[in-house]
Amino acid sequence: MAEMKDFSFQGPIYLGDNVNGMAQKLRWVGDQSSLNFAIDAQFEERKENYTGLRTTSVRLKQSVAVNPEMVLRYITPENILLGVHGKLSKKLAGTATAEEFPLALVAGELVLLKSGNVTNLVLTDSKTPTATTLVEGTHYSIESSISGMVKILDVSTLTQPIKAAYSYGGSTNVSMMTAATPPVKYLYMEAINTVDGRRARVHLYKVQFNPLASLPLTNENLADFTLNGTCLADANNRLDDDLGPFGRIEWLDEVT
Structure with missing residues (x-):
């Protein structure tokens, strides 16, 4: 050799x-x-x-x-x-309903959703008997759909906590x-x-x-x-x- x-x-x-x-x-x-x-x-x-x-x-x-x-x-x-x-751990794509935001939010705050790659986001408040559906551009804006980050614009007429419903993508967590x-x-x-x-x-x-x-x-x-x-x-x-x-x-x- x-x-x-x-x-x-x-x-x-x-x-x-x-x-x-x-x-x-x-x-x-x-x-x-x-x-x-x-x-x-x-x-x-x-x-x-x-x-x-x-x-x-x-x-x-x-x-x-x-x-x-x-x-x-x-x-x-x-x-x-x-x-x-x-x-x-593998997290499959799915949907979230009635995911509550933190209390006492004020204008300018950023809220991070529990999941990322967010689509079809709908926000409502906790007013009874009929909840108010938040308007994008008036009450909130989507800072990043990838992160699932929402910016609060105006909550003066809303009853907190705000609740989120949305679809999210899958992920692998380490x-x-x-x-x-x-x-x-x-x-x-x-x-x-x-x-x-x-x-x-x-x-x-x-x-x-x-x-x-x-x-x-x-x-x-x-x-x-x-x-x-x-x-x-x-x-x-x-x-x-x-x-x-x-x-x-x-x-x-x-x-x-």
Whole structure:
């Protein structure tokens, strides 16, 4: 087999579930700018006291850690979920009826509806026995139908609370810091050496991701975000010296 020497790797990265040491339900994370990992070994050292030089006489390995860092360019709900330790929930498109606004509204206030992508908005007050239907441009204006934001113009003749009926679009919600445990994923990369075209398969069996240090939401340029994590030992692979507890790199032979 010809050796890989000079290298510049690219390739798709996938995350999935570790089931009995094997990858399942793999998902491509999209474009990314880098994947790195560092190996951190901690040692206890003893200095001898018989030469007068206090040289190191023994080193005892206390711990080993493999810490990956991945910089992602695709801001998908699934990718963000890895760094906010939350839950995904799907909200289907639907309708709202009699959604109450806050009390004591005055002209100029902005009200945010519970859902976004709003259409067919109708506002009424709480006057009895017959409610007043608010007039757009007189009583209120739609500041943003995407946000579901309404601006109050005049409530002087209205009985509060104001109530909203409307249609809304579907959405995918990512909650923050609601998961019981940090996410643990099987990370796989098909590495392509762009210098000579050779291939390798990279496995990290159980990556537990840390919370995001930062997420750039306002940018002048194209943005990305960094996920850091720690590799947990995989009990299903740790006893096999050819596989190891944390992961492995398979250099693939050329197909002739």
